[in-house]
Amino acid sequence: MKLYESATAPNCRRVRIFLAEKGVDVPIEAIDLAGQENRRPPFSDKNPMATVPVLELDDGTWLAESMAICRYIEELHPDPPLMGRDPREKALVTMWERRMEHEVALPIMQVFRNSHKFFEGRIEQVPEYGEASRRHALKRLEWLDQELADRPFIAGDEYTVADITALIGIDFGKVSGIRLGDEHANIKRWHETVSARPSASA
Amino acid sequence: MKLYESATAPNCRRVRIFLAEKGVDVPIEAIDLAGQENRRPPFSDKNPMATVPVLELDDGTWLAESMAICRYIEELHPDPPLMGRDPREKALVTMWERRMEHEVALPIMQVFRNSHKFFEGRIEQVPEYGEASRRHALKRLEWLDQELADRPFIAGDEYTVADITALIGIDFGKVSGIRLGDEHANIKRWHETVSARPSASA
Numbered sequence: 001m002k003l004y005e006s007a008t009a010p011n012c013r014r015v016r017i018f019l020a021e022k023g024v025d026v027p028i029e030a031i032d033l034a035g036q037e038n039r040r041p042p043f044s045d046k047n048p049m050a051t052v053p054v055l056e057l058d059d060g061t062w063l064a065e066s067m068a069i070c071r072y073i074e075e076l077h078p079d080p081p082l083m084g085r086d087p088r089e090k091a092l093v094t095m096w097e098r099r100m101e102h103e104v105a106l107p108i109m110q111v112f113r114n115s116h117k118f119f120e121g122r123i124e125q126v127p128e129y130g131e132a133s134r135r136h137a138l139k140r141l142e143w144l145d146q147e148l149a150d151r152p153f154i155a156g157d158e159y160t161v162a163d164i165t166a167l168i169g170i171d172f173g174k175v176s177g178i179r180l181g182d183e184h185a186n187i188k189r190w191h192e193t194v195s196a197r198p199s200a201s202a
Numbered sequence: 203m204k205l206y207e208s209a210t211a212p213n214c215r216r217v218r219i220f221l222a223e224k225g226v227d228v229p230i231e232a233i234d235l236a237g238q239e240n241r242r243p244p245f246s247d248k249n250p251m252a253t254v255p256v257l258e259l260d261d262g263t264w265l266a267e268s269m270a271i272c273r274y275i276e277e278l279h280p281d282p283p284l285m286g287r288d289p290r291e292k293a294l295v296t297m298w299e300r301r302m303e304h305e306v307a308l309p310i311m312q313v314f315r316n317s318h319k320f321f322e323g324r325i326e327q328v329p330e331y332g333e334a335s336r337r338h339a340l341k342r343l344e345w346l347d348q349e350l351a352d353r354p355f356i357a358g359d360e361y362t363v364a365d366i367t368a369l370i371g372i373d374f375g376k377v378s379g380i381r382l383g384d385e386h387a388n389i390k391r392w393h394e395t396v397s398a399r400p401s402a403s404a
Binding site for chain 1: 270292305345
């Protein structure tokens with residue numbers, strides 16, 4: 001296996017943290033996003049969506065999409081479980097992972113995508129949508145803070161992939177100008193806990 | 203179990219098709235989205251995100267997020283498999299399902315969300331983003347048509363949840379003003395095949 005990725009992309013960090021939590025070591029090949037290496041052959045021939053990360057399997061399959069890579073690793077290395085144990089747990093982790101992606105991480109990334117020079121000419125930017133996404137993200141952080149009032153992790157008593165998605169989303173807030181404040185006491189407590197795990201620096 | 207849902211919402215159709223393919227029958231309670239029943243207690247107390255569908259489990263757990271409900275049903279009723287069989291297949295189905303969601307279904311839904319009166323006052327609409335999403339969706343349909351040139355289904359030789367996500371997204375194009383044309387011959391062939399399955403009318 002080989003992981004094509006970029007040190008700065010949040011979805012790449014999602015996979016690096018997941019691998020670190022599993023104790024799985026995969027050789028990395030850096031893709032130069034600033035130089036648009038992902039938008040040129042040979043990369044774009046094998047992944048026309050031009051996204052990183054991509055996991056190359058031993059049979060040559062290119063597996064794109066960070067959550068597809070996490071699913072693959074979870075199936076090969078079920079311990080420790082990061083996606084739940086039984087049907088109910090697996091479904092609840094999926095629910096929380098998706099809420100963290102759609103309500104927290106994506107809006108925070110949309111601020112950057114729609115306003116930052118990095119994406120100029122790469123995507124069709126709509127700054128007004130970036131600002132709407134900022135307000136959406138801030139509202140959702142308010143809600144998330146209440147959710148975390150009475151439990152240690154996003155999906156319940158255990159660390160799961162939902163915590164990873166929330167962490168990479170919230171940390172990406174640095175470049176989107178969205179930071180945790182005094183009104184986010186519960187998120188801050190959670191953030192300290194998950195950031196102290198060795199995987200957070202993967 | 204009980205499914206709270208709305209006949210017209212695309213993510214509800216996703217779950218209904220999934221259940222029909224599995225041959226699983228779940229009692230339905232309709233939620234009146236036009237009347238904002240989803241944004242008032244008791245619904246909003248149990249699902250603050252105000253989304254449908256929600257699957258209520260026998261222990262009282264409210265399971266929101268369509269893909270979390272599909273995951274639950276897949277775990278309880280593995281046959282026929284709609285999310286892959288082995289680690290590689292499961293990962294590839296996840297990849298294609300996510301591509302269909304992020305590159306096809308979501309952009310098509312964003313056109314409607316950001317331009318239609320239905321969402322006026324419900325979300326912060328940015329019509330310019332709706333138009334950018336339309337152009338994005340049309341570009342992705344061009345790509346998807348090439349992908350389908352040499353295989354019958356989205357993720358390969360078998361019908362999976364990736365076909366369901368693509369179908370509910372593309373069919374929602376009716377209200378977003380995005381229709382398949384002569385340039386989408388392969389998608390049209392695929393669309394005829396999957397629409398002919400009894401599940402499509404669920």
